[in-house]
Amino acid sequence: MTNNLTSPIEAVNxxxxxxxxxxxxxxxxxxxxxxxxxxxxxxxxAHASDAVFRAIELVRTSQSSQDKVTSIAITAQQGxxxxxxxxxxxxxxxxEGGALFVYAxxxxxxxxxxxxxxxxxxxxxxxxxxxxxxxxxxxxxxAAMVSEVKTDNSSTPAELVKKFxxxxxxxxxxxxxxxxxxxxxVIKTKTNADPYILRAILWTLSETQAPFAIKWLSGGELAQVxxxxxxxxxPSKANQDREAEALKNIQQxxxxxxxxxxxxxxxxxxxVKNNSTEDGFPTESVIANxxxxxxxxxxxxxxxxxxVILTVMLPETWRDKVNSMPGGTPDxxxxxxxxxxxxxxxxxxxxxxxxxTVWLKEFYSKKSLIPTHLLYPFKESKLREYGKVSxxxxxxALRWCADNFKIxxxxxxxxxxxxxxxxxxxxxxxxIGDYLENSDLIAEALYFGFLTLKNQTLEGVMIxxxxxxxxxxAYHIKHYIDFKIIGNEEGKEVKIGVAVIQSSQVxxxxxxxxxxxxxxxxxxxxxxxxxxxxxxxxxxxxxAYKLLDELVLKRGGEHVDLIEEQIxxxxxxxxxxxxxxxxxxxxEHIFDLISKNKITFDNLLLREILSNPSGNIPKLDDExxxxxxxxxxxxxxxxxxxxDDETELIGxxxxxxxxxxxxDSDELSGL
Numbered sequence: 001m002t003n004n005l006t007s008p009i010e011a012v013n014x015x016x017x018x019x020x021x022x023x024x025x026x027x028x029x030x031x032x033x034x035x036x037x038x039x040x041x042x043x044x045x046a047h048a049s050d051a052v053f054r055a056i057e058l059v060r061t062s063q064s065s066q067d068k069v070t071s072i073a074i075t076a077q078q079g080x081x082x083x084x085x086x087x088x089x090x091x092x093x094x095x096e097g098g099a100l101f102v103y104a105x106x107x108x109x110x111x112x113x114x115x116x117x118x119x120x121x122x123x124x125x126x127x128x129x130x131x132x133x134x135x136x137x138x139x140x141x142x143a144a145m146v147s148e149v150k151t152d153n154s155s156t157p158a159e160l161v162k163k164f165x166x167x168x169x170x171x172x173x174x175x176x177x178x179x180x181x182x183x184x185x186v187i188k189t190k191t192n193a194d195p196y197i198l199r200a201i202l203w204t205l206s207e208t209q210a211p212f213a214i215k216w217l218s219g220g221e222l223a224q225v226x227x228x229x230x231x232x233x234x235p236s237k238a239n240q241d242r243e244a245e246a247l248k249n250i251q252q253x254x255x256x257x258x259x260x261x262x263x264x265x266x267x268x269x270x271x272v273k274n275n276s277t278e279d280g281f282p283t284e285s286v287i288a289n290x291x292x293x294x295x296x297x298x299x300x301x302x303x304x305x306x307x308v309i310l311t312v313m314l315p316e317t318w319r320d321k322v323n324s325m326p327g328g329t330p331d332x333x334x335x336x337x338x339x340x341x342x343x344x345x346x347x348x349x350x351x352x353x354x355x356x357t358v359w360l361k362e363f364y365s366k367k368s369l370i371p372t373h374l375l376y377p378f379k380e381s382k383l384r385e386y387g388k389v390s391x392x393x394x395x396x397a398l399r400w401c402a403d404n405f406k407i408x409x410x411x412x413x414x415x416x417x418x419x420x421x422x423x424x425x426x427x428x429x430x431x432i433g434d435y436l437e438n439s440d441l442i443a444e445a446l447y448f449g450f451l452t453l454k455n456q457t458l459e460g461v462m463i464x465x466x467x468x469x470x471x472x473x474a475y476h477i478k479h480y481i482d483f484k485i486i487g488n489e490e491g492k493e494v495k496i497g498v499a500v501i502q503s504s505q506v507x508x509x510x511x512x513x514x515x516x517x518x519x520x521x522x523x524x525x526x527x528x529x530x531x532x533x534x535x536x537x538x539x540x541x542x543x544a545y546k547l548l549d550e551l552v553l554k555r556g557g558e559h560v561d562l563i564e565e566q567i568x569x570x571x572x573x574x575x576x577x578x579x580x581x582x583x584x585x586x587x588e589h590i591f592d593l594i595s596k597n598k599i600t601f602d603n604l605l606l607r608e609i610l611s612n613p614s615g616n617i618p619k620l621d622d623e624x625x626x627x628x629x630x631x632x633x634x635x636x637x638x639x640x641x642x643x644d645d646e647t648e649l650i651g652x653x654x655x656x657x658x659x660x661x662x663x664d665s666d667e668l669s670g671l
Contacts, residue, residue: 018426
């Protein structure tokens with residue numbers, strides 16, 4: 001019997017045909033850990049997340065310095081859900097509080113000889129992400145410092161950040177310095193803290209100065225004018241010097257931030273095959289040794305709330321490499337579980353049903369639909385059977401769902417060209433989320449588009465081969481060049497390496513290093529595909545800009561703007577190819593109909609990649625206009641005297657708006 005509250009079956013079926021929520025859902029990336037909360041099945045690998053939460057409570061409440069630092073090794077095969085687990089832990093802490101979260105993917109460690117310095121950068125970057133109080137984790141710590149010296153502080157961290165710059169400016173107008181006063185008061189309770197690191201953390205309360213303070217905390221060098229404004233030392237150093245100092249800085253930072261909250265540090269993907277160190281040590285050995293050093297360094301330090309270190313790896317990495325490392329390394333990597341890693345489990349019949357229920361609940365909720373049953377169009381018995389028999393990884397389970405998310409016995413036109421036309425319309429109109437941020441999907445669509453053009457001439461280039469086999473002599477898991485187009489142009493061989501990079505500037509910098517190394521990767525031209533709006537956000541003094549300049553102006557490469565109208569048809573035909581069985585099409589049908597309709601031959605994005613480079617770099621956005629800030633400072637400087645006492649100066653952060661001495665203005669009315 002059908003529930004009268006259910007949606008019309010036609011509407012539900014139309015939603016299923018327009019969007020497959022399981023497509024590309026099995027891969028969780030670093031940005032998903034920080035931003036996107038994927039549907040989660042709490043019972044799946046609950047033994048691991050529960051152990052982490054117990055470990056956090058242990059280090060928080062322990063009175064023994066030896067128990068203030070603990071560690072857990074987590075093992076699982078590819079796709080079983082390691083990064084899903086870390087995402088669950090991160091989002092739980094973001095919602096409930098209880099610990100600060102640091103995520104360190106070995107993918108981002110491009111020079112293993114500088115691993116401590118790179119971890120300092122990771123630490124600074126992670127703490128700049130939002131915490132449980134709607135501000136950066138740095139700002140949570142800084143606000144707690146202010147609360148310590150101003151006991152009647154009733155402001156939330158968000159309120160404190162909102163008012164800080166105004167209060168600081170008003171203090172300067174009266175020949176006082178709020179930051180100096182704060183630093184002096186806080187250092188009284190943190191006598192062993194590095195005064196400059198403490199000062200930099202306090203500076204994160206300033207919306208205008210926080211980016212510079214965080215860069216300094218990461219070990220970076222500031223422009224001298226910015227260092228002077230912050231009152232921070234700014235010696236010019238080589239990377240080797242920064243590496244030598246990094247461990248001390250890391251310890252100082254963790255000592256300070258863990259005084260207020262436990263810290264969870266997650267080392268993920270340590271199996272990645274980056275270049276080894278100068279001494280020949282591979283990534284997993286370098287990261288494992290770093291965990292050991294952190295454990296030993298922090299165990300005897302002044303941690304108040306404690307540190308939990310998670311290290312995620314493949315079972316064979318633990319069995320064959322880490323567990324046999326000398327010097328007590330395994331004991332320090334898996335201390336909490338007494339040298340027994342937590343092994344993640346595959347999906348069972350019960351958890352398969354739970355997994356699909358959670359994903360479909362979100363899907364139907366977004367569509368404002370109520371299906372006949374929560375698992376529609378799947379059958380519970382089939383889901384249980386698949387989970388029980390196949391014992392899939394999370395990634396395999398979601399891929400299976402993507403392949404089987406369809407209406408049974410869907411009527412299709414009899415002619416292949418009509419089925420293709422129907423498929424192209426559906427896939428072009430399908431809701432596939434924020435796909436322009438998905439570099440892998442875009443790269444796959446471009447690669448497939450060029451495959452359909454083999455043995456054809458486009459923009460003067462005869463396309464002979466399209467290959468993803470772009471490896472240097474050393475083996476890498478992380479590739480920055482997605483594919484290579486090999487062809488002939490006016491009798492000369494061309495080899496165009498294409499990299500789609502829509503993600504962070506760190507990844508962009510690493511990818512550009514690959515693209516300009518024509519000799520190593522056997523290229524005649526490098527092509528970066530990235531939205532022009534993202535290119536314009538690059539600072540003209542950054543490493544990424546310098547590398548882009550070298551690619552375009554010195555090496556004859558190019559940047560191609562990623563335009564939605566041009567990539568969308570390519571994503572659509574890729575989806576048709578992936579779901580060709582659903583549309584009763586063969587690969588020959590698809591390639592033939594793409595060619596007859598000139599879908600790829602006339603595609604402007606594919607043509608732009610093949611065409612002769614323009615030699616132009618997009619104009620970067622101008623720096624923010626400072627006139628408003630200058631006016632605000634001028635207005636603040638005209639305000640009347642405030643009292644000369646440091647405590648009163650600090651007190652302005654909470655009760656500035658109530659002082660009769662200060663002119664009531666729109667700028668301060670919300671304080």
